[in-house]
Amino acid sequence: MTTYEAMTYHLETERLLLRPWAVSDAEEFCTLLAERGNGTPEVERIRTSIEEFLTASQSTGIALLPIVRRAEGDFIGYCGLIIGRSTLDEPEIAYELFRHAHGNGYATEAAAAVLGAAAATGRTRLWSTVADWNTPSLRVLDKLGFTRDRVTTEENGEVVWLTRALP
Numbered sequence: 077m078t079t080y081e082a083m084t085y086h087l088e089t090e091r092l093l094l095r096p097w098a099v100s101d102a103e104e105f106c107t108l109l110a111e112r113g114n115g116t117p118e119v120e121r122i123r124t125s126i127e128e129f130l131t132a133s134q135s136t137g138i139a140l141l142p143i144v145r146r147a148e149g150d151f152i153g154y155c156g157l158i159i160g161r162s163t164l165d166e167p168e169i170a171y172e173l174f175r176h177a178h179g180n181g182y183a184t185e186a187a188a189a190v191l192g193a194a195a196a197t198g199r200t201r202l203w204s205t206v207a208d209w210n211t212p213s214l215r216v217l218d219k220l221g222f223t224r225d226r227v228t229t230e231e232n233g234e235v236v237w238l239t240r241a242l243p
Contacts, residue, residue, distance in 0.1 A: 078165060080197040082137035083157060087189040094141040094155060094186060096133070097126045101142055104151040108174055137197065138167055143186050145177075152177040155186035157194055161237075162203040169194070169204050171216075183216045191220060195243035202242060208234035 087094040102122040110116040133139040140156035153173030160168040169190055171183050194202055204222055206213045214236065222238040229235075 078198075080137060080165075080199060083133075083139055083197050084193045085133065085139050085141060087141065087186075087193055088146070089185045089189050091146055092182060092186055092189070093144045093146050094189060095144065096139065097129050097142055099123050099126055101151060102126060105142075105154075108151075108153060108172065111175055136164055138164070138194075140170060141190075143171075143173070143182065145182075152182060153186075155183070155190050157190065157202070160203075161205050166199065166201045166203055166239075167194070169202050171213075178212065183213070184219050187216060187220055191240070191242070200242050202240050204238045204240075206236050206238065207232070208236050214238075 085096045102119050105126070106117050106119055106122050109122070129140060136159070138157035138159075140154050140158055142151055143153045143155055144151055153171065155169070155171035157167040158170045160170060162168045169187055171187055171190075173183055191202070202222075203225075204217050206217065208227065217238050217240075220240065222240040225237045225239045227234050227236050
């Protein structure tokens with residue numbers, strides 16, 4: 077088994093700060109998840125999820141991180157590495173932003189910072205899985221140099237699997 081460095085959990089870009097979760101992020105995280113259209117999760121359940129994220133990061137050395145705009149200081153989403161449909165050796169990059177933050181290049185900026193952090197761990201490849209209808213996310217991944225590997229059919233439709241070599 078290959079050993080990797082732990083991912084950096086504090087990333088800064090020109091406009092964004094990515095940092096570890098705090099239990100105080102739970103209410104805003106609930107609001108973000110509610111934008112998916114499946115109702116608003118209970119804050120207590122999300123607080124528990126945040127605690128689980130923090131514990132998992134300690135054992136895996138990878139993390140999903142909240143995104144905060146530096147100038148405004150507001151939470152606009154998350155970006156980071158997850159095991160998801162992949163593996164700890166070749167994790168997935170994942171991101172989700174509030175709709176009001178779409179179209180400003182924030183996802184690309186945050187994901188580029190996460191790519192750098194992933195490369196610094198010693199990993200050589202990342203994955204991403206995206207619903208085939210999610211054209212904006214597919215554009216972000218294209219800008220970052222991800223290429224299509226395959227398409228699978230899952231319960232909720234077609235999923236595009238993309239990969240990118242690191243660094």
